[in-house]
Amino acid sequence: MDKLYQLAQGYCKRFPGGAEPFQMATRLLEECGEVASEINRWEDSGIKRQKRGEPTKEDLANEIKQALAALTQIAVYYNVEDELECSIDQSLELMKKEGLL
Secondary structure, rough: OOHHHHHHHHHHOHHHHHHHHHHHHHHHHHHHHHHHHHHHHHHOOOOOOHHOOOOOOOHHHHHHHHHHHHHHHHHHOOHHHHHHHHHHHHHHHHHHHOOOO
């Protein structure tokens, strides 16, 4: 999580005028669209492969990273980092109790 928080800080500095809730939500949606576009490329649906070539793990990972960073910026903006980590911990604990992990 610390690396995601660092990314979020860097993006806030890179885009100082883009740290309002609507702008962050819009950026998140745009990044999710790019993840969907990469999935489209991996699944060879549409014309993405024709335009951009074969999919790569690096491209997909990069788009996922950008979406996670956008989500993390929202968490930082609303100061819910501790609650987010607690929620993740609770979900993992429940999954362990259910034998899923």
